[in-house]
Amino acid sequence: MHFHDILNVFQGVTTLLDSSWPILLGRVGLMLLGMVLVYYGKKGVLEPLLMIPMGLGMCAVNAGVLFLDPTTAAAVTEGPIADGVRTHGTLMMAPLVQKTDNLMYVLQVDFLQPIYTFAFSNGLIACLVFMGIGVLLDVGFVLARPFLSMFLALCAELGTVATFPIAVAMGLPYNEAASIAMVGGADGPMVLFTSLTLAKDLFVPITVVAYLYLGLTYGGYPYLIRLLVPEKLRGLKMPPKPVVRITSDEKLTFAVVACTVLCLLFPSAAPLFLSLFLGVAVREAGLSYFVAFIDGPILYGSTMFLGLLLGVLCEASTILNPKVLILLILGILALLLSGIGGICGGYLAYYFSGRKINPVIGIAGVSCVPSTAKVAQKEVSLVTPDSIILPEALGANISGVITTAILTGIYVTLIPLLK
Amino acid sequence: MKNVAANARYWVVGTLAALAGVALARVVAPHLSPSARIACTVGGQLLALAGLVFIAFGVSRRVRRGEKPAQT
Numbered sequence: 189m190h191f192h193d194i195l196n197v198f199q200g201v202t203t204l205l206d207s208s209w210p211i212l213l214g215r216v217g218l219m220l221l222g223m224v225l226v227y228y229g230k231k232g233v234l235e236p237l238l239m240i241p242m243g244l245g246m247c248a249v250n251a252g253v254l255f256l257d258p259t260t261a262a263a264v265t266e267g268p269i270a271d272g273v274r275t276h277g278t279l280m281m282a283p284l285v286q287k288t289d290n291l292m293y294v295l296q297v298d299f300l301q302p303i304y305t306f307a308f309s310n311g312l313i314a315c316l317v318f319m320g321i322g323v324l325l326d327v328g329f330v331l332a333r334p335f336l337s338m339f340l341a342l343c344a345e346l347g348t349v350a351t352f353p354i355a356v357a358m359g360l361p362y363n364e365a366a367s368i369a370m371v372g373g374a375d376g377p378m379v380l381f382t383s384l385t386l387a388k389d390l391f392v393p394i395t396v397v398a399y400l401y402l403g404l405t406y407g408g409y410p411y412l413i414r415l416l417v418p419e420k421l422r423g424l425k426m427p428p429k430p431v432v433r434i435t436s437d438e439k440l441t442f443a444v445v446a447c448t449v450l451c452l453l454f455p456s457a458a459p460l461f462l463s464l465f466l467g468v469a470v471r472e473a474g475l476s477y478f479v480a481f482i483d484g485p486i487l488y489g490s491t492m493f494l495g496l497l498l499g500v501l502c503e504a505s506t507i508l509n510p511k512v513l514i515l516l517i518l519g520i521l522a523l524l525l526s527g528i529g530g531i532c533g534g535y536l537a538y539y540f541s542g543r544k545i546n547p548v549i550g551i552a553g554v555s556c557v558p559s560t561a562k563v564a565q566k567e568v569s570l571v572t573p574d575s576i577i578l579p580e581a582l583g584a585n586i587s588g589v590i591t592t593a594i595l596t597g598i599y600v601t602l603i604p605l606l607k
Numbered sequence: 608m609k610n611v612a613a614n615a616r617y618w619v620v621g622t623l624a625a626l627a628g629v630a631l632a633r634v635v636a637p638h639l640s641p642s643a644r645i646a647c648t649v650g651g652q653l654l655a656l657a658g659l660v661f662i663a664f665g666v667s668r669r670v671r672r673g674e675k676p677a678q679t
Contacts (some may be wrong), residue, residue, distance in 0.1 A: 332670055334663030437608045438666050441618070446659050449625040453632060453655050594656070 199254040203276050207504075214504030215250040222246030222499065225403075234403035235559075237488070238376075238495040242399070245499020252278050253503070260297055263290040280500050283309075283392065300500055308497050311384050313490050314377035315463040320487025321377075321557055321589065322467020323479055327442060328434035329583035330590070336537060336545070336580065341587035343536070344553030346529025347372025347522035348595050355518050360511070362606050363387045364394075366599040368515050371398045372522030373592035374405055374556040376494075381460055385600050392501045393512045397519040399498055405523065406559050409551055412527045413567045417547055421538070423571030424546040426580070440472040446590075454597025461593060526554045530584075545580070552581035555588030610669070617665020625658030627651075 196202065204212055225243030229236040253276050256264060261275035264282045269275060281300045285291050295301050307313045330337045348369050355365030367383035367390065379398040383391035413422070447465035451458040470478045501507070534550020548568050552561040561581035568575050611618055632651025636644045 331663045331666040334660055334667055338660060338663075434666060434670065435610050438610050438614075441608070441611050442659075442662060442666070445618075445622050445625070445662065449622075449629060449655055449659060452626075452629040453652060598652070 196255075200251050203253040203255065206274070207276065210508060211504050214508045215253070218250045218502050218504055218507070219247050222248075222250070222502075225400075233407050235406065237491050238399060238498075239403055241492050241495035242499035242502075245496045246502045247499075249278055249280055249500045249503045252280065254278070260293075263293040263297075266290050276505070278500075278503060281497070283501060283506060300497065303493055304497055307493070309384065311381050311459060313494050313497075314380040314384075315459050316486050316490040317494060318377045318460055318463040319467045319482055320490065322464040323471050323483045323487070325464075325468055325471075325557065325586050325589065326582070327439050327468055327472075327586060329579060330586050331434050331438065331442060333580060333583045337583035337587035338591070340530060340533045340537065340550050340553035340584035341555070341591040342553075343533025343550060344526050344530030344555070344584070344588055345373065345591055345595060346532075347524065347526030348592065350525050351518055351522040352599075354521065355514075358514055358518070360514065360518075362603050364390050364511070366603045367391070367394050368397075368518045369522055370592075370596060370599065371401060371519040372526040373588075373595060374402055374523060374526060374554045374560070375589065375592045376402055378460065378592050378596045380494075381457070382596050382599055385456065386603055390509070390511065390515075393507050393509055393515055394519075396498055396502055396507065397512070397515045399495075401519050401523050402556060405527075405554070405556050406563060408523075409527055409554075409560060409563050410567055412524070413531065413548055413551055413563070416528070416531045417534075419571055421546070422548055422568055423575060424538075424543075424568075425572055425575045426546055426577060427544055429579075436472040436474065440469055443468040443472065450594065450597065454594070454601050456600040457593065457597035460596060464589070464593060523554075527551055530554050530560075546575070546577050549577050549580050549584055552584040553588045555585060555592045557585050557589055558582065560588075561585040614665050614669050617662055617668070621658045621660075621662035621665065623658070624661060625655045628653070628655030628658060 204215060207215065222243040222245070225234060225239045225246065228234040229239030229243060255274045256277040258269050261269045261277065264277050264285060265275060266285060266287055279298055281298050281304050282294045283304060285294050291305065295305060351369040351372050352365050355368055356362065360368065363386040367379070367387040370379045370382045373379070376399050380395050383394040387394065443465045447461050450461045467482060470482060530550040530553040531547060532550065533553060534545070534547035537545045537550065538547040546568060548564045552564045554560045561578060564581045565578045568577050628651045630651070631654060632648045636647035636651060639647055
């Protein structure tokens with residue numbers, strides 16, 4: 189028995205020592221980052237539903253690297269393996285496999301490959317999450333205050349629009365620039381859908397960056413609000429309004445018309461529109477069994493597997509791309525610009541309404557449903573506990589989802605036409 | 608559906624405007640010269656979205672008028 193036989197027993201460690209320095213440091217760093225995500229998910233600083241499976245997936249995939257047998261290695265690398273070459277890999281997922289024969293082989297070996305192939309890489313999981321979001325949305329908030337809601341939502345798309353030329357100026361091609369710009373919409377499924385459609389080679393780092401930052405909006409935006417809105421304005425009480433009664437038939441009809449028009453306009457994003465408005469329609473039609481099914485098993489099951497797959501995709505050799513640093517900078521810039529744009533929109537609404545509208549509502553135009561609306565209400569309540577802005581904030585929040593879906597449609601439709 | 612029927616003007620005009628916008632962007636624009644195509648596409652998309660906002664405006668107007676929603 190030789191020393192290397194003992195090392196083969198502990199292949200996770202052996203492959204670590206057998207890796208190049210960047211991969212070794214990347215694997216250790218990603219394992220630590222995974223632990224940090226689990227910790228902050230448990231503490232509630234980051235979104236636990238997503239971060240706990242994602243963090244654990246990151247730890248496991250970077251720890252569980254082994255030497256693949258020659259047949260599996262040939263399928264995963266999609267090329268011949270020279271004698272004596274030991275290929276590193278995992279038994280979880282091989283996201284870069286494309287040839288049908290290799291894919292069929294990997295589907296029978298890697299345990300998460302079926303979910304990745306049949307639900308993730310075609311955007312199904314993003315659409316299922318979006319369907320769940322649709323069930324949670326009450327479009328009545330938008331119908332009650334259409335101009336305020338749409339105006340704030342448009343302002344809060346500043347990051348989505350402005351990051352695109354910045355990304356192009358930093359050297360990214362149009363498709364990748366549009367995908368990372370979508371982070372400004374603060375809507376995970378949209379980023380996933382856009383990057384899968386436009387930048388398939390880079391969708392792993394873009395989506396991971398997006399979800400990491402989206403987890404931070406809950407913790408970071410309150411500081412942005414405190415920085416940009418003085419305490420006196422944050423505590424502004426808005427004049428009381430009677431309870432708005434938008435009937436379910438109006439909401440259902442609006443969902444049908446909006447879905448049809450938007451699908452006609454942006455067929456490339458039709459799966460997203462259908463998913464969103466199906467959720468809305470099911471809710472407004474009062475199909476309680478479907479509502480329970482979509483906002484329970486579908487939404488939470490999809491969220492868990494989305495988090496797990498994103499974590500498992502963070503294997504050092506997959507995610508370590510020279511463009512990741514640029515994506516990290518552009519992602520945070522997009523979210524920051526969207527937050528600033530939303531608050532600027534809030535200020536404009538404040539002045540145009542005769543100083544009646546609380547400018548903090550603007551941040552809710554960023555479509556991270558319902559986090560940004562809750563953040564806005566929380567910040568206002570800290571200054572004036574009996575000031576209620578949640579209905580207006582939710583209107584802007586839901587409009588934000590719709591405007592982000594429209595921008596997704598615009599990018600997905602127009603970018604392939606640009607040369 | 609009584610509330611929709613009672614407010615039909617906004618629903619019909621909004622839907623027709625939205626569909627006209629779709630027709631401009633998806634049917635008319637591809638047949639135009641490249642410079643006119645972009646303007647027609649953007650104009651059509653804006654018209655379609657304006658149609659949806661017009662419907663929402665009609666609903667909010669009904670609410671602001673204080674009309675009680677009819678029982679369906």
